[in-house]
Amino acid sequence: MKTALITLLGEVRKSLLISWTYRANVFVATFTLGFIFVGIGLLTGGGELDSEQLTFMFVGYLVWFYTRAAISDLSWGLRGEMSAGTLEQMSMSPVPIGLVLAGRVFTSLLLTTAQILIQGSVFFLLLDIRIPLRWEGIPILALTLIGVFGFGYIVAGATLVFKQSESLANVVENLLLFINGTMVPLDAMPAWLASIARAFPSTLGIAVLRRVVLDGRSLGLVWQDKSLVWLIVHSSICLAIGWLVFDRCERVAKKQGSLGQY
Amino acid sequence: MESPFAIQIDTLSKTYRQRNGAPIQAVKDLNLCVPAGQVFGFLGPNGAGKTTTIKMICGLVTPTSGRVRVGRYDVWRHRSAAVRQIGAVLEGTRNVHWPLSAWDNLLYFGHLKGMWGRRLTRRAEQLLRELDLWDRRKDLVRTFSRGMQQKVAVACALVADPPIVLLDEPTLGLDVQAARTVRDMVGRLAQERGKTVVLTTHQLDMAQKLCDRVAIISKGRILANEPVEELLHLFSEEHYQIKVEGRLPVGVADCFDELTVEEENGNTILRGPIADQDALYDVLDRLRGLGLPLLSASRAEPDLEGVFVRMLDTDKAREER
Numbered sequence: 028m029k030t031a032l033i034t035l036l037g038e039v040r041k042s043l044l045i046s047w048t049y050r051a052n053v054f055v056a057t058f059t060l061g062f063i064f065v066g067i068g069l070l071t072g073g074g075e076l077d078s079e080q081l082t083f084m085f086v087g088y089l090v091w092f093y094t095r096a097a098i099s100d101l102s103w104g105l106r107g108e109m110s111a112g113t114l115e116q117m118s119m120s121p122v123p124i125g126l127v128l129a130g131r132v133f134t135s136l137l138l139t140t141a142q143i144l145i146q147g148s149v150f151f152l153l154l155d156i157r158i159p160l161r162w163e164g165i166p167i168l169a170l171t172l173i174g175v176f177g178f179g180y181i182v183a184g185a186t187l188v189f190k191q192s193e194s195l196a197n198v199v200e201n202l203l204l205f206i207n208g209t210m211v212p213l214d215a216m217p218a219w220l221a222s223i224a225r226a227f228p229s230t231l232g233i234a235v236l237r238r239v240v241l242d243g244r245s246l247g248l249v250w251q252d253k254s255l256v257w258l259i260v261h262s263s264i265c266l267a268i269g270w271l272v273f274d275r276c277e278r279v280a281k282k283q284g285s286l287g288q289y
Numbered sequence: 290m291e292s293p294f295a296i297q298i299d300t301l302s303k304t305y306r307q308r309n310g311a312p313i314q315a316v317k318d319l320n321l322c323v324p325a326g327q328v329f330g331f332l333g334p335n336g337a338g339k340t341t342t343i344k345m346i347c348g349l350v351t352p353t354s355g356r357v358r359v360g361r362y363d364v365w366r367h368r369s370a371a372v373r374q375i376g377a378v379l380e381g382t383r384n385v386h387w388p389l390s391a392w393d394n395l396l397y398f399g400h401l402k403g404m405w406g407r408r409l410t411r412r413a414e415q416l417l418r419e420l421d422l423w424d425r426r427k428d429l430v431r432t433f434s435r436g437m438q439q440k441v442a443v444a445c446a447l448v449a450d451p452p453i454v455l456l457d458e459p460t461l462g463l464d465v466q467a468a469r470t471v472r473d474m475v476g477r478l479a480q481e482r483g484k485t486v487v488l489t490t491h492q493l494d495m496a497q498k499l500c501d502r503v504a505i506i507s508k509g510r511i512l513a514n515e516p517v518e519e520l521l522h523l524f525s526e527e528h529y530q531i532k533v534e535g536r537l538p539v540g541v542a543d544c545f546d547e548l549t550v551e552e553e554n555g556n557t558i559l560r561g562p563i564a565d566q567d568a569l570y571d572v573l574d575r576l577r578g579l580g581l582p583l584l585s586a587s588r589a590e591p592d593l594e595g596v597f598v599r600m601l602d603t604d605k606a607r608e609e610r
Binding site for chain 2: 118
């Protein structure tokens with residue numbers, strides 16, 4: 028337990044130091060994604076920036092931002108370790124590699140939260156986006172992110188086996204932006220597309236988060252209407268599947284002898 | 290009772306599958322025991338199965354069959370305990386994070402092994418001072434020369450003070466000076482600190498100087514596994530050096546089969562394996578026929594390179610038969 032904690036903190040420290048080395052990239056990404064949000068806001072608003080519409084979108088965008096970070100930091104980060112030749116060294120830790128990566132997940136949460144806060148402040152000042160600060164949103168966001176990072180582990184596992192997973196990660200990242208309810212509510216989608224969208228890890232979380240944060244519903248109410256229950260079940264399943272898939276992929280990579288290859 | 294062996298490999302095999310499904314057997318029924326506290330040379334041509342074996346010892350490649358014990362621990366059943374016994378520098382990779390400083394790399398790899406606090410910082414300082422990297426500890430590794438980067442990799446492998454150190458081609462791509470630094474350090478690891486070092490290298494002169502024992506592997510099979518002195522002695526029986534006055538006529542050198550021919554101060558020296566006394570007299574007769582006076586003929590101690598080449602040639606000839 029102690030070794031796992033030390034390893035986890037070591038991974039967080041290392042990831043933060045490397046992010047600091049590449050701080051210009053992090054800075055540019057923060058603003059690039061901010062511009063994408065504004066651009067999509069203009070498109071959906073028919074050429075105008077409607078603050079009510081943008082506030083609705085921002086809740087989904089916030090979850091998507093974390094989802095994107097989960098996929099990038101776990102899969103691309105892992106690929107970076109492969110090409111740097113450090114993945115095999117990482118795999119020689121007494122702690123399982125999946126758990127070491129949890130340190131990266133934590134760093135990803137920290138950095139993404141900082142980026143979201145910067146963007147949120149700018150949007151608040153320039154676009155009049157006002158998200159009600161309700162503490163009930165925090166557990167819902169945390170539950171949503173558990174599912175999201177479970178999904179990140181699936182993509183990371185695919186990276187261990189298939190190596191060239193950038194295009195897959197790209198497709199998934201962009202697909203999620205458009206079909207997880209960030210831009211368009213599920214009710215406005217065709218039934219077949221809404222069914223597919225519900226299977227994605229962030230979709231249900233975004234819907235519940237909107238109910239709690241924007242509509243002002245209590246946790247008791249979302250528990251009663253079963254949406255919170257489903258969110259807990261969905262996120263737990265995503266995390267369990269993510270962990271199992273990653274573990275399986277690590278075994279396959281070791282069997283193929285390709286763990287450190289890229 | 291504590292085993293005298295740091296690593297025990299028992300009928301270890303690894304078969305890879307190519308994309309078309311065809312099998313490639315990288316390691317075949319390998320049996321090997323690495324004595325504790327020695328420098329063990331693991332030598333072989335490219336593609337012999339050295340790196341696959343090293344990676345199976347590290348738990349990075351799953352064997353098709355067989356098992357590996359590191360100290361008291363089976364690598365696959367007790368992975369966590371087994372990898373604590375090992376520090377490794379793997380071939381063909383950076384092994385360390387270039388965007389981090391040497392100091393931060395050592396702290397990170399210490400954390401990965403569960404070390405922290407003053408014990409870790411003291412150890413990191415000790416290693417960086419020993420390797421003459423202390424003054425540049427805060428510089429990013431990507432600004433270092435290749436030799437310095439390799440020294441950081443070796444330091445990271447040693448940071449948790451593991452009893453076993455696996456060095457897969459640690460001097461590959463290094464200049465003479467840097468290679469010498471790494472070589473000296475490897476020597477000290479076993480002599481002064483009692484570590485077990487498994488070393489793979491193509492620099493056989495280095496292996497001869499450093500190793501207590503060597504195993505020669507080819508096509509996934511062990512051809513020899515002996516203490517260096519005994520291995521050299523095995524071949525000294527049939528290894529000769531003959532010195533004659535003057536130079537061999539052009540084109541004649543090729544007639545002396547496996548003997549190497551060198552010129553030195555106007556004289557000619559022939560070295561190499563000669564099967565028995567009859568063959569020796571035959572060579573001497575041929576030299577006399579060329580009118581070259583004999584200066585000396587003596588049994589010579591072969592070097593590891595000579596033994597290595599001879600063993601591979603013998604194996605190849607046996608396969609062709």
